[in-house]
Amino acid sequence: MSGRVSHPIVDTTRGDGRVACLTFDDGPDPTDTPRLLDVLRRHRVSAVFCLVGDQVDAHPEIVRRIVADGHTLGNHSMHHDDMGNWTPERIAADLRETDAAIRRAVPDARIGYFRAPYGSWGQSPAVAASLGLRSLGWRLAITDWEPPGTDELVRRLLDGVTPGAVVLLHDGGGDRSQTVDAVDRVIPLLRADHWRFTLPERPR
Ligand SMILES: [Zn+2]
Incomplete structure (x- = not known):
């Protein structure tokens, strides 16, 4: 390779206007991911699941269901390590x-x-691109890992969403039942306000 090559981190959706993309990190989780899949199926929303390899190995049947339900997959590293200081080879x-x-x-x-764990990208966007993966950031994070209660999560989603935003949520890494409940409530509220749900800008 010669010269500088830009590897942008996508944080916007395909489509214009009131569109948003829901993305879920750190799963699959044996409790919250199946519940979330039920919610997304009931509301007919396709989302992105950024999977951790250790969780995939522990719960492969849930990955099969994510794919069977028509969702999009992302690589969220093998062990959820901070790669910020890693060499390209290690990444x-x-x-x-x-x-x-x-x-x-x-x-x-x-x-x-x-998607880099902790958003600690380091040299990973170029490495991901070389492996055919587009780096996926976000425009809105509602710190659902706190967790602050379902009502507060709904409020943060409604207040924070902007046209074209990729939204960061979590279905793994801890008890994410409030996130699942908030998603169940916020989808019809946003739809009533003429929002649609779509996917990120296409991988190249
Ligand atoms: Zn994560």
């Missing part, structure tokens, strides 16, 4: 290992995106 090894874990669960899985 590449981790991302390949994570893709392999996902494909042990779903052999023909399409993995379009990569």
